[in-house]
Amino acid sequence: MATTNNLNAKLVLLGDMGAGKSSLVLRFVKGQFLEFQESTIGAAFFSQTLAVNDATVKFEIWDTAGQERYHSLAPMYYRGAAAAIIVYDITSADSFTRAKKWVQELQKQGNPNMVMALAGNKADLEEKRNVTPEGIDSKYLACAFHFIVVPICHRMHTCA
Ligand SMILES: Nc1nc2c(ncn2[C@@H]2O[C@H](COP(=O)(O)OP(=O)(O)O)[C@@H](O)[C@H]2O)c(=O)[nH]1
Numbered sequence: 001m002a003t004t005n006n007l008n009a010k011l012v013l014l015g016d017m018g019a020g021k022s023s024l025v026l027r028f029v030k031g032q033f034l035e036f037q038e039s040t041i042g043a044a045f046f047s048q049t050l051a052v053n054d055a056t057v058k059f060e061i062w063d064t065a066g067q068e069r070y071h072s073l074a075p076m077y078y079r080g081a082a083a084a085i086i087v088y089d090i091t092s093a094d095s096f097t098r099a100k101k102w103v104q105e106l107q108k109q110g111n112p113n114m115v116m117a118l119a120g121n122k123a124d125l126e127e128k129r130n131v132t133p134e135g136i137d138s139k140y141l142a143c144a145f146h147f148i149v150v151p152i153c154h155r156m157h158t159c160a
C-alpha cells in the first residue's frame with residue numbers, strides 16, 4: 001500500500017536582476033504573469049505544495065533580489081536549501097555570466113546535497129537569444145519546478 005509522505009523543501013531562486021525569478025515564482029504559485037513585474041527588494045517568501053507520486057512536497061520558496069548590493073544576504077537564503085533554481089535570461093550574456101558565478105558559489109558554499117537547476121528564461125524571445133551554452137536547452141528547463149521535484153524527493157528519502 002502506498003504511504004503518504006509530506007515533505008517540506010526549502011527552495012531558493014538566484015540570478016541576475018531582471019532574469020525573471022519573480023515571474024517564475026509567480027507563475028508557479030499563482031499561475032500569473034505580469035508584463036511589468038516589480039523589482040524584488042531583499043527577498044520575498046512564497047509557498048506552494050505539489051503532489052508527486054505518493055508524496056506531497058511543500059516548497060518554501062525564497063525569491064531573492066538579483067542586485068549586487070544584496071549579495072551578502074544570499075547565504076541566508078541558500079543555506080539549508082534543498083534546491084536552487086539559478087535563472088538567467090537567454091537574451092542577456094551578462095545574466096548567464098552571473099548565473100555561472102552563482103553555480104560556482106553554491107558548489108563551494110552551498111549544501112552538498114542541494115539539487116541545482118539552471119533555467120534559461122524568456123524562451124519566447126528566441127530571436128533575441130544571446131546565450132547558446134552547449135548542452136543546455138532552455139526548452140527542457142521551462143518547467144524547472146517540476147523538473148527538480150523528483151530528485152528532491154529522491155534525496156530527501158535517501159538522506160532522511
Ligand atoms: N518576454 C519575457 N519577459 C519575461 C519573462 N519572464 C519575465 N519577464 C519580464 O522580465 C522582467 C523582469 O522579470 P522579474 O521576474 O522581475 O525578474 P527578477 O528580477 O529576476 O525577479 C519583467 O518585466 C517581466 O515581465 C519571459 O519568460 N519572457
Ligand SMILES: [Mg+2]
Nearest residue numbers: 021022039040
Ligand atoms: Mg524579482
